[in-house]
Amino acid sequence: MKTEYNFIANIIEKNSTVLDVGCDDGTLMEFLRKNKNVNIRGIEISKEKVQICIAKGLTVIEGNAELDLKQFPKNSFDYVVLGQTLQAFINPEIVIKELLRVGKKAVVTIPNFGNWKVRLDLLFKGTMPITSSLPHEWYNTPNIHMCTIKDFVRFSETINFKIIKSLALINKNISNISKSNIFLKNLFGELGIFLIENK
């Protein structure tokens, strides 16, 4: 189980309704169902992963967040979760807007491209960074829109959504991101976790 799942679970209120967008093999869904008693649904693009979810007794539809979120009416869920996939979409702006239409709030996690290891990789090797959380080569990566924690905060200002909570994951520890520490969190954070809503 990914380290951040605990922290995502802490953000989500008990007994709420949740949609996990890009739910993968349903690990987070199961975790939230067990620990938070949530009523949870998932969308996943991979047929194999959908099959795994079904075998776990999870309600999942095969689909793509860019095309298939539109079938859900406004405020269908208390929370919509998007884990580490925003960077893989052709149009992240539309995806964020859709998340905040379908959900009253959204939890978005992003692998931080501002992390010092990534920066050093590019600086010293002069090649596109490859790390444990970003294992692909530049030509076969699904991550076409990498961003940093700072980029995401700026993104909230540009497309006008509100960040209620922002957390950085550093060495399995979680800490709040604030205006005063964002330089360091952006340098050391491996992952950014954001709870957002419409302004």
Place this chain on the structure above:
Amino acid sequence: MNIRENIKTLIIEKPLKLDCGQTIRKFPLAYETYGKLNENKDNAILVFHALTGDQFVTGINPITKKDGWWSYAVGPNKSIDTDKYFVICANVIGGCMGSFGPSHENPETKKKYGTDFPVITINDMVNAHVNLLDFFNIKKLFSVVGGSMGGMQVLQFVSNFPDKAKTAVPIACTSSHSAQNIAFNELGRQAITADHNWMDGKYNSKNTLPDKGLAVARMAAHITYLSKKGLQEKFGRKLQERDDLKFGFDADFQIESYLRYQGSVFVDRFDANSYLYITRAMDYFDLVKQFDGNLSNAFKETKTKFFIMSFTSDWLYPTQENKDIVIALNAIGANVGFVEIESDKGHDSFLLEVPDFLNALKNFLDKSYTENNNEN
């Protein structure tokens, strides 16, 4: 062939008002069951058959002596596990395996109904089927399951009886028969009625059968159940027991011989008038129109948990038509799962050995059943 002795029949006493306006009374509904109904009566699955299916879902069909039409999916330890569930399937009304249909005798004329039989709909079929629940004293089914026309019945059943099924699995189906579907059905009907032995549907009393027409109808339909890729891989341009083309109209190609065979075995087990009636029922199926253009309203306040499956190579009931049902259900916050199964076996995939499909079906049912028992 005395088929009666192998067929369990329930006489439905309650009058049924059909969509066409006529009311039918004291009509037979032929059914079969597999597995055992448990003490709580909460393990029953009602399976709906497709156009040419019947109540003999699995095991050896006592009439045709062949494997039941869903032997891959239904049986001990299979997707629909008869060690665990009580499976009920009934022949649709309009059919020809014992349920009230055009080959039954009209008590008024003492002749077989033929085309005097009332036109029936998918709605009429499920309204007839629901009587089985009373008969077995089942308040709520664990599941309603069916593919193709069986899937349409699943949708209609849940819409008509929102509190009678805990789960529903419509497979490779649609909420509204498309122009293409209607076109293929019309082709089949035209083939039957163009056979001079059809005799305006009175072939039974004239001791003849429109089997050429029915065979052509089956051949045409059979093509729609397969995929281009599947056909190409299985038959290609392979020749039938000959080294070269014969420059004639015999079956030179294996695909021709295969289709002819499919047609010829079909006429032995199926009634031409039933084929007309059942295809008509499919064509009339339009759950969207029934709910004034909004499919979601068909499932308003449903508590039923849905699981919908389609197949990549199914061009008769393509994925998008199945997804439209998912969309309608999500629009009202219903509990619905969906997966498109990779298969090059076309629409027929749901009847064949397609492991991804069979596993998904099993997993959904078994997990839902366990969940259900934990709640109680």
